Amino acid sequence: MFIMDVDKYNSLVKDLKEILGDIWVVEEKAAIERYLCDETAPPVRPPPSTKVVVVKPGSTEEVAKVLKLANKYNVPVYPRGGGTGLVGGAIPTKPGIILSLERLVNICIDVDNMVAEVEAGVTLGKLIEEVEKANLMFPPHPGDEGATIGGLIACNAGGARAVRTGVMRNYVLGIEVVLPNGDILRLGCKTIKNNMGYNLAHLFIGSEGILGVITKAYLRLYPRWNYTATIVLPFNDRVSAFRTAKKILHSGLSPLAIEYFDRKVIEASAKHLGLTWPVSEGDAFLMLILAEALEDVIYLELEYIDKLARSEGSLEPVVAQREDEQKTLLKIRSEIYSALKDKTYDILDTTVPIGLIDDFIKGLINIEKKYDIWLPAYGHVGDGNIHVHVPKHGSSSETLDKVIDEIYDLAIRLGGTITGEHGIGFIRRKYVRKILGDEWINLMKSIKHIVDPNNILNPNKVIPD
Template sequence: MVSAADLEKIVGSDWVVTAKEQTEPYKVDATPPAMMPKAAENVIVVKPATAQEISSIMKLANQEKTPVYVRGGGTGMAGAAIPTLDGIVISMERFDKIEEIDTKSLMAVAEAGVTLGQLLEAADAKNMSFPPHPGDEGAQLGGLVVCNAGGARAVKFGVMRNYVKGLEVVLPTGEIVSMGGKLLKNNSGLPLLHLMVDSEGILGVVTKVVLRLYPRFPGTATMVVSFADRTEAVNAVPAILQAGVIPLAVEFMDKEIADLTANYLGMTWPAQKGTAYLIVILSGANEDEVYSQAEQVAEVCQKHNAVDTLMAERREEQSDILKIRSEVQSAVSPNADSLDTAVPPGDVAVFMNEVDKIAEKYGVKIPVVGHVADGNFHHILKQEIANMGILSDIKDDIYALAIKMGGTITAEHGIGKKGVHMLDRYTDDRQKQIMRDIKKAFDPNNILNPGTAIVP
């Protein structure tokens, strides 16, 4: 195994951490505690500052066959960043520079340890925007890329994959490679860059990213539309899209969760009427365009028996609503697991009703929030479900339902370490073997994040 002294020779003694109490924070992420993989005892945390240093670490780790785990913001929810074998954690915290916000090519070039919050701020300062908003702004760009994060604002502009145009990557064998660039079109060879996106950190260490930006939307508004009936609420969503309005985001929350989260944050949920809410975020070239979209959304929702419509136009009001939506997971805790299934968007109402029947069968309540226009839901399984010993039965039922409906067991959080056995169940043998072969081509000694994202 690579020793701390070996690593100190590469990065200097200030950037190698071995004291147990200081390595502990690197052994957990945002996975619900009941699903958190058990971390290894002997972990060395190393904090390199350049791709060359990471290259030297990977070469050494390969020689010694020492497992390496890359640590981004630690906001992953599938246990992917947890070091489960004795080895090295590479923390990306010193890769924190934004090299360029290029307003001519509409691209950002940044080191992989820059956080989403930092990128949003830097883009905003140049009148640009980065539309995706996976809930936690502490996530790092490298983590967002390899997890292909989605989040609320995927409806109009898509998930991370749609923004990643270039990458610098240190391969597990130590070579530093550059993929893509500030290019909107690029068809040269097999798309290795897109293999890195959603690789969950098992194919290489991302050190630099080139991301597409958009001009800052001059007009934005956030609507909260209240319904007395959940099915009416979710059925209004395809009707909004059919009417020709493509919002940045359409989120679903019920009253219980909205009030609970607002209380938890010491805030007030703005809607008073109804029990099921759509949060609709609109963007446009100017205020008039957004206003006209809002009128169309309100009209469609009225046809679906909406009982109230609120519109927040000031930035602070809009970000308060988004904050309440983003903090649901923390407010509902302790929870045993948060699922991440998706079904075809047109089948959302059926899926939600069927999950209710599963909950009824087990005599429990399963709160749900979701990126409803994407067909992607987070069913929150509370700790009491784990205490009753029925956690895996309920999960199996919901996963089987999603698959039966042509859906997926994870739409954005990924397989990580917590979902490998489910990937095994729902993937055919040929595809499992291709995934293993790809991993081997990148990482012949299986040193980078073993036990993650593919079936061994």
């Protein structure tokens, strides 16, 4: 159905150029190259189709026209944001059109109503910059600021702050979305409360580009937290670290992030950056970020956390209050992914109930022993979202796939899930049936069919065969 012959392709390109103008329809191999991959680890990344044309519409109406045309030609369309996805979601797996939202970059900050009206191609970094200029804040912070608002909403991205701020879904008041048939829907508005029937916007949030192309969003903003501090709590063992994390979560304090990593992992990251991890004691660490409107509150919280952690066996904590010191600690934490990236077969996004993180890590250690493999595990201990890197390790891909299978089974046995934030995309489709039953999958298929009867939008993604 989707195989294009030369005449059909030429005719499609001609029509696309009529809609968008010649320069926004890109066919040159060299210029297309960077649109064929995303940040998915290369060993598991799907091979892209190179029979693609990249289009860069400049308005919602142009997006709609492209989708109408794609339906006419029965050609797949792959929505693309910043290409930072980790599950192959934006990769064109069949010949078709890559629809890049990169020209939709308008931002308007409505200070009075504390809302940002943002087009889909705006990067997270740019949004933060503009919001801060208005002395406001966009609370969630998924790890790569090159991700776009469209991509972040399409993936319902999370990040380290989710323990306090929640995920993208919690900030989207409304979206403009173009359906696969070219219809434009405007869902929601600038109000915080809105109870008009089904909340259809939430169907598109997290749909990973298979139901519609998000072109614009109303995002809820907050007043800035003026004071922040970062505290690293070292422990001799991870069990004490997890017990402390749980106690902090029960204490009524609400840290912006509660991250976990061990010495081997964090030192690998520091080395990668040419830095030294500044905490000499301990093998397992919690890193907490505190953010409050009043400085005194930060001091009180630091004192309280220190006392609580010491009662659970914490060694001497390291506290950073100066911005540069905090940035260094955060940078070392954030670069764990990059430090391990070249040696990674796949990076997992398993999430378990917060009370069972230690059982999850114990299970991981058993898998490490069974396969004689190092499985670096770190991440958002505050919400149970632990990233596990499966290293290439010289093992065959069959063995590594078995390792992944066992890690997923472990997470599921503990009542967790195989993805807390990265999504399903292409590479996790084969695992979906481990969790979702036929009824659920059939309902997803039915919804997809109603919205996209010709299956033109991001086919081969999310829903298993």
